Amino acid sequence: MSLLEIKNLHARIGDTGILHGIDLTIGRGEVHAIMGPNGSGKSTLSYVLSGRDGYEVTEGDILLDGESVLEMEADERARAGMFLAFQYPVELPGVGGMAFLRAAVNARKRDAGKDEVDQLEFVKMVRAEAKNLGIKDDMLKRPVNVGFSGGEKKRYEILQMALLKPSMAILDETDSGLDVDALKIVSEGVNLLRSVERGMLVITHYQRLLNHIVPDQVHILAGGRIVKSGDKTLALEVEENGYSGLGDAA
Amino acid sequence: MQPERLYKTWADRKEAAQSYLESVNWPNGQTEAWKFTSLSHLSDVVLNPPKQSSSIARAARLDGEVLNFTAGLAPHLAAASLPAGIIASDISGDKAICHKAFALLPDNHHLTALSASCQTAAVKIEIAGSAKIDTPLILQFTDGKIDEASHPFIFIDIADGAHLHLAELHEGASSLSQPLILVRLGQGSTLDHIKLQDEANHTTHLGLTLFRLDGQANVNSFSVSKGSQITRMETHCFFAAPDAQAAMSAVYLGCDNQHHDITTVVSHEYADCKSRQLIRGVLDDKARGVFQGRVRVAPDAQKTDGQQMSRALLLSRDAEADAKPELEIFADDVVCSHGATVGELDETLLFYLKSRGIDEAEARTMLIDAFLVDTLEEISYQPFADFLRGQVSGWTARQTGVE
Ligand SMILES: Nc1ncnc2c1ncn2[C@@H]1O[C@H](COP(=O)(O)OP(=O)(O)O)[C@@H](O)[C@H]1O
Ligand SMILES: [Mg+2]
Numbered sequence: 001m002s003l004l005e006i007k008n009l010h011a012r013i014g015d016t017g018i019l020h021g022i023d024l025t026i027g028r029g030e031v032h033a034i035m036g037p038n039g040s041g042k043s044t045l046s047y048v049l050s051g052r053d054g055y056e057v058t059e060g061d062i063l064l065d066g067e068s069v070l071e072m073e074a075d076e077r078a079r080a081g082m083f084l085a086f087q088y089p090v091e092l093p094g095v096g097g098m099a100f101l102r103a104a105v106n107a108r109k110r111d112a113g114k115d116e117v118d119q120l121e122f123v124k125m126v127r128a129e130a131k132n133l134g135i136k137d138d139m140l141k142r143p144v145n146v147g148f149s150g151g152e153k154k155r156y157e158i159l160q161m162a163l164l165k166p167s168m169a170i171l172d173e174t175d176s177g178l179d180v181d182a183l184k185i186v187s188e189g190v191n192l193l194r195s196v197e198r199g200m201l202v203i204t205h206y207q208r209l210l211n212h213i214v215p216d217q218v219h220i221l222a223g224g225r226i227v228k229s230g231d232k233t234l235a236l237e238v239e240e241n242g243y244s245g246l247g248d249a250a
Numbered sequence: 251m252q253p254e255r256l257y258k259t260w261a262d263r264k265e266a267a268q269s270y271l272e273s274v275n276w277p278n279g280q281t282e283a284w285k286f287t288s289l290s291h292l293s294d295v296v297l298n299p300p301k302q303s304s305s306i307a308r309a310a311r312l313d314g315e316v317l318n319f320t321a322g323l324a325p326h327l328a329a330a331s332l333p334a335g336i337i338a339s340d341i342s343g344d345k346a347i348c349h350k351a352f353a354l355l356p357d358n359h360h361l362t363a364l365s366a367s368c369q370t371a372a373v374k375i376e377i378a379g380s381a382k383i384d385t386p387l388i389l390q391f392t393d394g395k396i397d398e399a400s401h402p403f404i405f406i407d408i409a410d411g412a413h414l415h416l417a418e419l420h421e422g423a424s425s426l427s428q429p430l431i432l433v434r435l436g437q438g439s440t441l442d443h444i445k446l447q448d449e450a451n452h453t454t455h456l457g458l459t460l461f462r463l464d465g466q467a468n469v470n471s472f473s474v475s476k477g478s479q480i481t482r483m484e485t486h487c488f489f490a491a492p493d494a495q496a497a498m499s500a501v502y503l504g505c506d507n508q509h510h511d512i513t514t515v516v517s518h519e520y521a522d523c524k525s526r527q528l529i530r531g532v533l534d535d536k537a538r539g540v541f542q543g544r545v546r547v548a549p550d551a552q553k554t555d556g557q558q559m560s561r562a563l564l565l566s567r568d569a570e571a572d573a574k575p576e577l578e579i580f581a582d583d584v585v586c587s588h589g590a591t592v593g594e595l596d597e598t599l600l601f602y603l604k605s606r607g608i609d610e611a612e613a614r615t616m617l618i619d620a621f622l623v624d625t626l627e628e629i630s631y632q633p634f635a636d637f638l639r640g641q642v643s644g645w646t647a648r649q650t651g652v653e
Contacts, residue, residue, distance in 0.1 A: 050605050051605075073609075073610070074604040075607055075610065078606055083605075089602070090598055090602045092602070099616075103612060107608050108607050160606065164606065
């Protein structure tokens with residue numbers, strides 16, 4: 001059974017249709033990349049997969065581990081293993097970082113019928129993961145994302161992914177806003193999380209991320225449809241020729 | 251404010267109060283001061299003085315020396331074992347003291363008139379300057395019945411250089427609860443004060459607490475309004491000398507069809523005083539919240555620093571919040587600011603939390619707590635902060651259903 005199956009997915013925001021029939025299957029251990037011009041529907045796809053309110057599926061289905069998630073709320077999907085690293089992580093003034101991370105981890109533990117994490121042990125675990133990603137202790141003490149730079153926010157997303165250990169991770173333009181060094185650190189963090197158990201959908205506008213996180217398959221999204229799929233060389237093709245022409249192939 | 255009329259005796263004052271009340275009856279939204287809060291429902295009920303009844307013993311949830319006002323009646327003070335340095339006396343028989351005390355309260359004011367006219371208790375509490383009092387003094391207001399009105403008056407006189415931790419806990423069940431607390435802070439004295447309004451859901455609470463500060467005095471006050479059907483909670487601060495400070499913040503929590511009116515009046519009469527107010531409201535169901543904040547800066551009150559910020563969070567489409575900041579500034583060298591916002595829980599933030607596996611109820615709780623957290627940090631005395639934080643988070647948990 002595939003980990004994630006997207007079948008003929010049509011979705012709209014309000015009255016506007018954005019996704020017009022997407023088919024995509026991701027198996028455990030696979031990393032797929034989605035590339036596409038701005039406005040092609042990449043973020044919309046990530047929100048529809050994670051169950052954001054206001055994003056309505058009008059046709060098709062999304063299966064996680066063979067089960068449709070369409071009737072599941074965002075939090076249920078997350079506890080079932082779905083994770084979204086946001087293109088634009090939001091600031092949560094007044095919500096302490098550690099309390100937030102613990103609430104997220106405990107929500108999964110409770111669902112799985114396991115004991116909640118011990119506070120001291122949790123802090124140690126977070127510190128260790130944070131160190132790998134070059135996240136300073138001071139950042140962990142602040143309210144979620146408040147006062148973080150763009151790059152720090154992206155690292156914090158990957159930290160959450162490392163702590164939550166999702167089965168299906170969606171990374172929406174995790175590379176945007178990162179300088180070369182930060183891109184390296186974040187990519188290494190992501191690569192550490194590649195495993196035979198986990199699927200990843202890496203959304204990006206540029207090919208350069210895919211030099212670090214090498215995908216098994218690359219899909220080009222244009223106008224709410226996948227217009228071309230191939231192996232990693234497709235990304236290089238796009239790099240050379242741009243997206244023009246690909247959209248018309250649909 | 252109109253100029254103070256001169257009353258020779260308490261009897262004069264009481265008579266004037268009665269004729270004032272007869273002339274205005276219950277405010278019904280016609281007068282500016284009561285624009286958002288109508289008390290016309292009180293004209294339909296017969297309000298009786300409370301009957302003496304034995305209080306239901308309650309486990310103290312806050313450590314301290316408790317004076318219990320049952321149904322608005324004075325406690326048996328001779329039996330109270332107060333720490334050295336605190337002297338409490340019944341002044342209901344001593345009209346001269348009441349008369350002097352009332353001269354420190356606003357005139358032509360509905361709540362002071364009500365109190366002068368209908369007092370059910372009058373107690374004076376003196377705090378000696380030399381005493382070192384660590385135990386908080388807790389004024390607890392309990393019991394009372396439907397059709398009863400309680401009008402306790404308490405005058406707290408803090409001597410120069412003294413310090414007091416004072417808690418007002420309003421947990422009664424009278425139809426009308428009208429506590430009037432006057433606190434005079436002597437020179438260089440300090441006060442940590444909290445007020446909790448958690449009365450029965452049929453109660454109309456009309457509270458007034460007034461601080462009158464001498465030079466270098468400092469009050470840190472925090473109110474939480476969460477009970478009653480209709481609440482008007484007034485907190486006044488009168489700077490009677492230069493170089494004093496007041497922080498008087500409040501949180502109101504409304505559900506069902508409750509009405510919470512937080513009204514503050516800060517009078518900067520002298521130079522170099524500082525006032526600071528953070529007001530936060532959370533309103534669910536069909537609840538209504540009102541914040542009226544008047545800051546007056548007299549012509550001589552130069553170098554006044556007056557800050558005021560109010561924010562309301564609406565959890566339901568049927569909830570409503572109004573804010574009316576009023577700045578009357580007659581001095582030119584001052585720093586005064588005010589602001590008021592009304593908003594809802596941000597769907598984007600909710601989605602972010604939910605996308606991490608946190609369920610709707612817990613996510614909402616986290617965001618409501620986040621909205622209130624910095625305000626609660628204003629409370630300087632830790633046991634008071636912990637107590638009120640518990641009150642607030644208990645309310646939030648109940649509303650969101652995480653319990
Ligand atoms: N909230 C919204 N309401 C209506 N249209 C939207 C909304 N968000 C995005 N869109 C539209 O959907 C399309 C896809 O946007 P998006 O998924 O953000 O693209 P990408 O991530 O590929 O840049 C764009 O045309 C955009 O204008
Ligand atoms: Mg996008």
